[in-house]
Structure formats: C-alpha cells, structure tokens
Amino acid sequence: MSDARANILTRLRANRPQTVPTPPVYAKPLGWDRARRIDEFSTRMQAVRGEVHRVGDGDWVGWINRELLARGLRRALLGHGAIADAFAAGAADGFEITRYDRPIEDWKNALFHDVDFAITGARAALAESGSLVLWPSAQEPRLMSLVPPLHVALLDADQLFENFAELIDKQGWSGGMPTNALLISGPSKTADIEQTLAYGIHGPKELITLILG
Amino acid sequence: MSTAKQIYYFATCLVDLLYPKAGLAGMQLLRREGVEVIFPHDQTCCGQPAFNSGYRDEALAVARAQLACFKREIPVVVPSGSCGGMIRQHWAELFAGQPDEAQALAVAGRTYELTEFLVDVLHIRLTDLGEPLKVAIHTSCSARREMGVADRIEALVGQLDKVEVLTQERKAECCGFGGTFAIKQADVSGAMVKDKTDALRATGAQRVISQDCGCLMNIGGAFEKQHARQGDGPTAQHVAEFLWERTA
Amino acid sequence: MNQARAFHHRIDKALHDDQLRRNFRSALSGIQAKREIQFPDDTQLQALREQARAVRASALIHQPELLERLEANLTANGIQVHWAEDPEQANAIIYGILEAAKARSVVKGKSMVSEETGLNQYLEERDIEVIESDLGEFIIQLAHEPPSHIVAPAIHKNRREVAELFHRFYPDIPYTEDIDQLTQSARLILREKFAGADAGISGVNFAVAETGTLCLVENEGNGRLSTTAPRLHIAITGVEKVVEKLSDVPPLLEILTKSATGQPITTYFNMISKPRQPGELDGPEAVHLVLLDNGRSRIRIDAELLDTLRCIRCGTCINYCPVYVQLGGHAYGTVYPGPIGIALEPQRLGLDQVGTLTSACTMCGACAEVCPVKIPLPTLINRLRAEAVNLQRTSTPLAGRGSLRKPGEASIWKIWQRLYSSPGLYRLFSFAATRMRWLTPVSLGGWTRYRSAPRPAARTLHELARQEGFRHE
Numbered sequence: 024m025s026d027a028r029a030n031i032l033t034r035l036r037a038n039r040p041q042t043v044p045t046p047p048v049y050a051k052p053l054g055w056d057r058a059r060r061i062d063e064f065s066t067r068m069q070a071v072r073g074e075v076h077r078v079g080d081g082d083w084v085g086w087i088n089r090e091l092l093a094r095g096l097r098r099a100l101l102g103h104g105a106i107a108d109a110f111a112a113g114a115a116d117g118f119e120i121t122r123y124d125r126p127i128e129d130w131k132n133a134l135f136h137d138v139d140f141a142i143t144g145a146r147a148a149l150a151e152s153g154s155l156v157l158w159p160s161a162q163e164p165r166l167m168s169l170v171p172p173l174h175v176a177l178l179d180a181d182q183l184f185e186n187f188a189e190l191i192d193k194q195g196w197s198g199g200m201p202t203n204a205l206l207i208s209g210p211s212k213t214a215d216i217e218q219t220l221a222y223g224i225h226g227p228k229e230l231i232t233l234i235l236g
Numbered sequence: 237m238s239t240a241k242q243i244y245y246f247a248t249c250l251v252d253l254l255y256p257k258a259g260l261a262g263m264q265l266l267r268r269e270g271v272e273v274i275f276p277h278d279q280t281c282c283g284q285p286a287f288n289s290g291y292r293d294e295a296l297a298v299a300r301a302q303l304a305c306f307k308r309e310i311p312v313v314v315p316s317g318s319c320g321g322m323i324r325q326h327w328a329e330l331f332a333g334q335p336d337e338a339q340a341l342a343v344a345g346r347t348y349e350l351t352e353f354l355v356d357v358l359h360i361r362l363t364d365l366g367e368p369l370k371v372a373i374h375t376s377c378s379a380r381r382e383m384g385v386a387d388r389i390e391a392l393v394g395q396l397d398k399v400e401v402l403t404q405e406r407k408a409e410c411c412g413f414g415g416t417f418a419i420k421q422a423d424v425s426g427a428m429v430k431d432k433t434d435a436l437r438a439t440g441a442q443r444v445i446s447q448d449c450g451c452l453m454n455i456g457g458a459f460e461k462q463h464a465r466q467g468d469g470p471t472a473q474h475v476a477e478f479l480w481e482r483t484a
Numbered sequence: 485m486n487q488a489r490a491f492h493h494r495i496d497k498a499l500h501d502d503q504l505r506r507n508f509r510s511a512l513s514g515i516q517a518k519r520e521i522q523f524p525d526d527t528q529l530q531a532l533r534e535q536a537r538a539v540r541a542s543a544l545i546h547q548p549e550l551l552e553r554l555e556a557n558l559t560a561n562g563i564q565v566h567w568a569e570d571p572e573q574a575n576a577i578i579y580g581i582l583e584a585a586k587a588r589s590v591v592k593g594k595s596m597v598s599e600e601t602g603l604n605q606y607l608e609e610r611d612i613e614v615i616e617s618d619l620g621e622f623i624i625q626l627a628h629e630p631p632s633h634i635v636a637p638a639i640h641k642n643r644r645e646v647a648e649l650f651h652r653f654y655p656d657i658p659y660t661e662d663i664d665q666l667t668q669s670a671r672l673i674l675r676e677k678f679a680g681a682d683a684g685i686s687g688v689n690f691a692v693a694e695t696g697t698l699c700l701v702e703n704e705g706n707g708r709l710s711t712t713a714p715r716l717h718i719a720i721t722g723v724e725k726v727v728e729k730l731s732d733v734p735p736l737l738e739i740l741t742k743s744a745t746g747q748p749i750t751t752y753f754n755m756i757s758k759p760r761q762p763g764e765l766d767g768p769e770a771v772h773l774v775l776l777d778n779g780r781s782r783i784r785i786d787a788e789l790l791d792t793l794r795c796i797r798c799g800t801c802i803n804y805c806p807v808y809v810q811l812g813g814h815a816y817g818t819v820y821p822g823p824i825g826i827a828l829e830p831q832r833l834g835l836d837q838v839g840t841l842t843s844a845c846t847m848c849g850a851c852a853e854v855c856p857v858k859i860p861l862p863t864l865i866n867r868l869r870a871e872a873v874n875l876q877r878t879s880t881p882l883a884g885r886g887s888l889r890k891p892g893e894a895s896i897w898k899i900w901q902r903l904y905s906s907p908g909l910y911r912l913f914s915f916a917a918t919r920m921r922w923l924t925p926v927s928l929g930g931w932t933r934y935r936s937a938p939r940p941a942a943r944t945l946h947e948l949a950r951q952e953g954f955r956h957e
C-alpha cells in the first residue's frame with residue numbers, strides 16, 4: 024500500500040499547521056535520597072496490593088524457602104543466570120523447579136497450567152509510581168512475569184530511581200531499546216465491572232518484590 | 237471604597253426583559269457603594285444566543301451594536317456570568333480580523349461580572365438585616381470556568397450572618413440550560429435540570445441563589461413547574477436581588 | 485431516518501432506561517472522585533497539563549517527519565509498517581497478514597481504532613475467530629454491543645447484567661454476582677484463548693519515533709498477553725499517535741493514567757520495539773504496525789480544529805460531561821462518544837453525517853477544564869456548530885459544511901439580529917412584550933415539559949433604571 028503512504032504523507036505535509044509550538048519543559052527532579060526512594064516505592068507498591076519485603080543480600084533464597092512453601096506454592100519457574108542459579112542451588116526440597124529453556128511454542132500448555140510462581144530480576148524501579156522496571160531477555164523471557172499466578176522480582180535497592188523520566192535519562196534509553204521493556208506496578212487488575220477493583224484478571228494475581236541491600 | 241467612580245452597566249437581554257428587578261438591585265448595590273452607574277440606553281444583548289447556536293454573523297452584528305454603548309475607558313459591569321463570559325472570552329473569536337476588533341477587545345478587557353466587581357474592585361462589606369434563611373448557591377458554569385469567578389458569589393453570601401449556606405451534591409455540574417440546548421435537546425436538558433433541582437431540594441434550602449439568569453430561568457422554572465405538582469419547595473433568585481433585599 | 489431523528493430516537497431510548505442512567509451516574513461519580521485524589525495540587529496539575537499539551541502539539545506540527553522516522557526505526561528494529569487511508573484498507577492489510585501466517589484465531593487487546601474500522605466483524609466474516617480479551621471488551625462482545633466508553637467499554641452494565649451474560653454463555657460456571665468471582669471466571673475462559681491463539685491484535689497509546697517503540701498502557705495484562713503469547717502481533721493505531729522522543733512519554737503516561745482512571749500509573753506499561761530476537765524464547769516472531777489515517781490528515785489544515793488531534797484518548801472529558809452521564813455512550817451512535825466524540829466524529833465522518841451531535845453540548849466547559857492536553861472542546865464544538873449552518877465561513881475542507889442550515893431557523897436568527905442590533909426596534913419590541921405579557925404562551929414545546937414558561941416583567945430594566953434616576957447615555 025505504498026500509495027496510501029505517499030497520499031497520507033502528502034496530505035500531512037500540505038496541511039501543515041502554521042502555529043509554532045512551545046517546547047515542552049520537564050519537571051524538576053524531586054531530590055529523594057535512597058531511603059526515601061525505598062520508602063515511597065514500598066508505599067506505592069503496597070497501595071496496589073504488591074507485596075514488598077526487604078531481605079539481606081544473601082537471604083532472599085531463604086525467604087522464598089520459608090514463605091512460599093508455607094503458602095503451598097511449589098512449582099517454581101526459573102530462567103538462566105545468577106538469580107536462577109542461586110535459587111536452584113539453595114532451594115528447599117519441597118520445590119519443583121522448571122527452567123525456561125525452550126521456545127514457548129514447545130511448552131505453552133505447561134507454562135499456562137503447571138507453574139505456581141516465577142522468579143526474575145528487575146532492572147530498576149521507580150519510587151514515585153511504585154513501579155518495577157523489567158527488560159525481559161533470553162535468560163528471563165517475557166512471559167515469566169506474566170503467566171504464572173505469582174511473580175517474585177528481586178530488586179537491588181541501589182537501582183531505585185525517582186521516576187520514569189529520571190530512569191530514561193540516566194540509563195540513556197533513547198540510545199536503544201530492547202525487544203520489550205516493562206513498567207510493572209502491582210499485580211494484574213481490572214475495574215471493568217462497576218468500576219470496582221478486582222485483582223488477578225489476566226496476569227499474576229500476586230506480585231512480590233524482594234528489595235536486596 | 238472604590239477606585240472606580242463610574243461604570244457602565246450592561247444588563248443583557250434576559251435581565252432586561254425577564255429579571256429587571258435583579259438588574260436594578262445590582263445597580264442599587266453599586267450606587268450604594270458610591271459608584272455612578274451609567275445605563276447606556278442603546279444596549280441590547282452580548283450576542284451569545286446566536287453565537288452558541290453557530291450563527292456567528294448574526295451574533296457579530298448584535299455584539300457590534302453594543303460597542304458604541306461602552307466607549308469610555310470605564311469598567312463594564314454585567315449581572316450575568318454567561319454574558320460576562322461571552323464578552324470576555326468569546327468576543328475575541330467573534331471579532332477576530334474585523335475592523336473593530338481592537339475596540340471589542342478593549343471592552344472585553346474592562347468587563348466584569350457583577351459579583352466579581354463587588355468583591356474584587358469595591359471590596360463591599362454587607363450587613364445582614366434579614367431573617368434567618370437557608371440557601372444553596374448554584375454557580376454558573378460560565379462564571380466558574382470561563383471567568384474563574386465562581387467563588388465571589390460565595391464570598392458575598394458568606395458575609396450575611398443570618399444566612400446558612402447548604403451545599404448540594406455535584407455542585408459544579410451544569411444545570412442543563414445551555415441556551416438553545418434547552419430547546420434543541422429539550423429532554424436531555426429536562427433530565428439534567430431534574431437532577432439539579434433534586435440535588436438542590438435535598439439540601440433543605442429555602443432559596444437557591446445564582447449569578448446567572450440563564451441558570452435561574454432553568455432552575456427556577458423547573459421549581460415552579462414541580463411546585464405546581466408537589467406543593468412547596470425552594471425558589472430561585474438572582475444574587476443581586478437577594479443581597480439588596482437583605483441589606484437595604 | 486435522517487441523522488437528527490435517529491439521534492433523538494437513541495436519546496429517547498437512553499433517557500427512558502433508568503437502570504442505564506443509574507449505572508452511569510454511579511460509575512462516573514466514582515471515576516471523578518478517584519481522579520481528583522490524584523491531583524491534590526492544582527499548580528502541579530496545570531504544569532503537567534501544559535507539558536503534555538506541548539508534547540502533543542509539537543508532535544502534530546512535525547507529524548510527517550516523525551512518521552517517517554518512526555517507520556524507519558521500526559523497520560530497522562524488524563517491525564513491519566503498513567499505511568492505510570481508510571478502514572477498508574486497514575482491515576484488508578490485517579486480514580492479508582493473518583492469511584499469510586495461516587492464523588485462524590486472534591486475541592485482541594483493547595483498540596478504539598479497530599472499532600473505527602469495524603475490524604472484528606470484517607475478520608469474523610472471513611472465518612477468523614476474534615476474541616476480545618480486555619474484560620470490558622469481552623463483556624460487550626458477548627452482549628454484541630459496541631463500547632459505550634472509550635476507556636471503560638462496559639461501563640453501562642452492572643454486575644447483575646454481567647452475571648447473567650456469563651451465565652448465558654458459560655452455563656457450566658456457577659452463577660455469581662460477586663465481582664471477584666466473575667473476574668476469575670473471565671480469567672479461566674480467556675487463559676485458554678491466550679494459550680491457543682495464532683495472533684494478537686492490539687492498539688497503541690504512544691508510538692515513539694526516536695526509538696521505534698510502541699507503548700501500550702493497561703491494567704489487566706491482556707495487552708501484554710496478546711502481544712507476547714501468540715507468534716504474530718499486529719498493532720493498529722491512528723497516524724496522530726506518534727510522539728518524537730522517549731522523554732516525551734513520562735508526562736503523557738502520568739497524566740493519562742491519573743486522568744483516565746485515577747491511578748498514579750497503570751499496572752503495566754508495555755514498550756515493544758522488536759519482534760522475537762535470535763535466542764529469545766518468547767514474544768511474536770513477527771510484529772506489524774498499521775498506521776490509519778481515516779480523515780485525520782484532513783483535520784490538520786485548520787489551526788483551530790488541529791487541537792482535536794492532540795487527544796490521547798483518556799476519556800476524562802467523557803467522565804465529566806453532564807450530558808454523557810444522562811445518556812451513556814451508545815446514544816451518540818458513533819465510535820467516540822462524549823465531548824471528544826462531538827468534536828472529532830463530525831470532522832472524521834462529515835457534518836452531514838453526524839453534525840447533529842454538536843447539539844448535545846451545553847457549553848458548560850467541564851470537559852476542557854479536565855482535558856490533560858488542554859483541548860478547548862467547547863470552542864471546537866461551537867466552531868463545528870458554526871460550520872454546520874454556514875456555507876461560506878472558511879476554506880477548511882470540512883465535509884458537509886452548511887448541511888444543517890435550515891431556512892426556518894436561519895430566518896429566526898436573522899429576525900433576532902435585526903431586533904437586537906437596532907436599539908429603537910428593540911425598545912419597541914420589549915415595550916410590547918412587557919405590555920402584552922399576558923399573551924406569553926404557557927406552553928413552549930420542550931421547555932415547558934419541564935419548566936414553567938418564562939414571562940416578561942411588567943417593565944424592562946431600561947424603564948426601571950430611568951424611573952430610579954440612573955443616568956442614561
């Protein structure tokens with residue numbers, strides 16, 4: 024449909040408005056220190072029913088061992104890399120571990136039905152909106168944070184930014200984007216029936232952030 | 237006391253024909269504050285009815301006929317929010333590119349809604365001489381959003397110490413007048429004024445005060461019709477008439 | 485039936501549906517309250533609105549260059565770009581892609597642009613199964629209804645109506661009116677669809693030219709599933725959705741979610757820049773973007789009407805419209821209802837087709853006050869009213885200009901003009917009206933169905949002012 028392309032662009036050029044827009048001005052940084060960022064992130068995330076826990080660097084495996092088995096969650100989905108290896112090495116006996124090691128087409132049914140929770144890292148987080156920032160990858164594919172009923176995300180406390188604008192700027196996102204980048208703020212929810220909030224419509228019903236450091 | 241010794245009073249069409257007592261009360265309030273109120277004899281209408289209906293040429297002709305009435309560099313005071321909004325906001329669009337554009341903008345630039353003028357320029361102080369009364373205030377959408385002066389009526393009524401102001405639900409919502417909207421979409425307008433009068437009635441107010449004659453015609457007219465069916469209820473009154481009645 | 489009669493017929497139906505009107509009143513009051521909590525500081529809100537306005541206004545000026553840049557960057561990223569002038573072309577492109585991929589089943593994320601093109605019906609007629617996966621869209625797809633709101637498509641239904649609908653289509657699931665349980669039922673039904681679908685179709689909230697990125701805003705995760713689980717993803721969007729830089733996105737995202745739903749941010753903000761890369765284990769192998777014009781490029785020529793295209797489809801104007809709350813979205817009869825619909829649809833479809841919509845506005849200004857990108861909606865609606873009754877006003881290529889001019893109405897306004905622009909004539913008229921006030925009709929059509937008739941006073945203010953000794957000039 025190259026005709027459509029040419030026609031549309033020609034019309035857009037011909038109909039160019041004469042007004043000169045004022046350039047946008049962005050808000051100033053908030054000046055939040057590390058403690059404030061952790062605090063704001065936790066408050067915001069909890070406000071949308073996300074669980075947040077601060078655990079020592081080495082203790083997050085122990086935390087999962089204690090907490091999730093007690094909640095009856097056994098079937099863990101792991102990707103590859105340091106996080107996956109650490110959990111695989113330290114996981115308690117009760118867990119059944121699946122590795123995301125094949126293309127989704129080969130095991131879609133099992134992913135949708137036979138996993139209780141997935142563990143991934145988070146690239147960063149945003150304090151002002153209470154958002155996790157994920158760049159899914161070959162090691163931690165996109166559906167890990169979406170299909171299992173529970174998603175556990177590990178966040179380095181030093182990777183907490185004030186907001187999205189600061190993150191984009193400091194990490195130079197405009198220089199190149201990954202296949203998929205995500206802001207995740209709480210478990211899946213809807214308000215489509217009577218504007219009443221209900222959680223766990225399509226994505227994870229629960230989201231746990233473990234803040235390390 | 238005032239810095240403005242002289243003002244033009246632009247009554248506008250609804251006030252002139254349907255609410256002259258409200259218009260007169262506004263003039264009396266101004267006069268009592270030491271202001272010389274000039275009533276230009278040739279004034280008629282700001283042009284709003286036609287402008288809101290899409291008939292801009294007709295609106296322009298009528299608005300243009302007003303310019304000669306307000307030539308001197310003194311404030312123009314309008315006892316109606318929507319007419320004030322028409323002049324201050326929309327005359328610029330209406331007169332754009334016209335030979336008398338500058339003249340129209342000059343008038344618009346010194347136009348005030350009555351309650352705005354009483355509060356902001358005259359800093360009026362009122363002493364309540366009336367009996368205890370419960371009222372609700374309906375602020376016109378034009379006064380609220382076009383002119384940004386919705387709180388002036390509250391400030392004025394707030395000075396009356398025997399008047400209790402009750403607040404209706406969804407106070408900022410339009411009453412459903414909208415000029416020719418009330419004719420073209422009569423049933424929607426009827427549903428809106430029903431909601432508005434229900435909310436006003438529910439406050440228990442004896443009187444509803446507004447600064448816009450369009451809203452008053454709508455709300456007051458609906459009250460009258462409803463009273464004919466269900467007995468007593470609140471009445472609607474222009475703020476100028478209300479203030480004059482309680483302080484003179 | 486002509487457009488005015490059809491519109492009044494739909495209005496009549498809506499006004500007589502008390503349940504519908506209660507549903508709307510209750511839902512919109514709730515949304516308004518939630519939004520207001522998000523903006524405790526008016527100064528900050530106004531600064532954010534100005535920022536968002538400026539981003540969108542700037543993108544519109546540079547739109548052709550930005551679209552070319554978007555196309556170049558998306559193509560470099562491996563996303564295929566298609567251009568469609570009208571709904572028919574868009575639908576044909578999408579069907580062509582699905583056919584080539586032998587896709588027989590589609591899960592859809594929410595897309596108002598696909599409502600513009602009537603995509604679902606088009607595909608279903610060609611034997612492709614289309615499942616709407618947004619809960620609200622899923623509900624109205626079951627009910628065979630169009631969305632009644634651009635953000636909350638099933639806002640007109642209450643829980644009982646949803647429960648009955650689910651029970652009718654899925655009798656195996658025990659009947660419930662509990663919203664959490666209804667939500668869980670939808671999860672179970674739709675999971676199977678996500679797991680099995682050949683393709684996903686979604687809309688786009690912002691398309692970033694700088695990086696070649698498609699941004700999707702959602703709460704449910706159905707948008708992410710539709711764009712991740714199937715092997716093929718097709719996005720469709722209007723040509724006006726392009727923005728220049730990634731750094732333009734944060735203010736737009738913030739004001740969109742706060743305004744639309746009263747949330748500081750939605751659960752998911754999904755940024756898609758590439759199809760599945762070598763070594764990656766999920767995500768669609770092919771991603772397509774269909775850019776639809778459908779009348780948008782025509783709107784641009786007029787500096788005033790151009791503002792319409794700033795819209796980010798948050799629906800806030802709808803949530804605050806005192807007319808919409810009485811009627812709901814279906815009464816408008818167009819894809820986009822409420823103030824933005826009144827401003828956009830006559831420009832898109834022609835005043836001769838849907839120009840009567842402009843009568844459904846009181847000019848109260850509630851919409852413009854909350855619009856996150858400061859679209860002066862009443863001004864636009866007023867302008868369209870003028871274009872609808874005037875043949876010569878401007879050179880703007882608006883379809884159906886002057887088509888709503890009626891000789892009777894026009895001559896009334898001419899008489900009005902004559903009367904009110906000649907002071908002598910006016911005084912004669914008002915003298916007569918006051919002296920013969922007993923002649924005022926008691927019944928004035930629609931007005932007196934709900935109110936008493938206005939009655940001229942015994943004396944005009946002109947006369948009273950003179951009597952009271954006020955100076956005349």
